[in-house]
Amino acid sequence: MAxxxxxxxxxxxxxxEREVDVWGPTDPPETLGIRGTHVAVDFDICIGDGACLEDCPVDVFEWVDTxxxxxxxxxxxxxxxxxxxxxxxxxxxxxxxxxDVDPGRENRI
Structure with a gap:
């Protein structure tokens, strides 16, 4: 599921949380929702392999403990x-x- x-x-x-929008539902530690708006990461399906963090040319991502x-x-x-x-x-x-990255999304919120 994407x-x-x-x-x-x-x-x-x-x-x-940490100056990043949190989209629910959330019920930690099992359900963490989506983090971000323009650049959004679904924490509930993220496997934490770090490929995005390693490949991002402008250092958008940081590790957080979950x-x-x-x-x-x-x-x-x-x-x-x-x-x-x-x-x-x-x-x-x-x-x-x-x-998900949506170039126009930050202007719709």
């Missing part, structure tokens, strides 16, 4: 999503399609 590209219409924004999550104990958080240049490398390398 990230829902329309999450901002189908999910509620629950607030922010102990107890069934997929992985760490995730890549789009902490610096404002630096995104829309190259889509992160989307291309994610083996589970947990990332």
């Amino acid at each position: 990230i829902d590209p329309h999450f901002e219409e189908t999910r509620e924004r629950e607030g922010t 102990p107890g999550h069934p997929e992985s104990d760490r995730k890549v958080n789009p902490t610096n999503e404002s630096q995104c240049i829309d190259c889509m490398l992160c989307v291309d390398v994610c083996p589970v399609d947990a990332i």
Whole structure:
């Protein structure tokens, strides 16, 4: 199952964590929702392999600990999503399609 590209219409924004929007539902540690808006990572399907973090030319992502999550104990958080240049490398390398980049999305929120 891939990230829902329309999450901002189908999910509620629950607030922010580490200055990144959090889209629910959330019920830690098992359900963590989606993090980010322009660059969005579905924490519930992210396996934390780090391919996006390694390939991103502008360092959008940072590791965050997610102990107890069934997929992985760490995730890549789009902490610096404002630096995104829309190259889509992160989307291309994610083996589970947990990332969505929408160049126009930050203006719709």
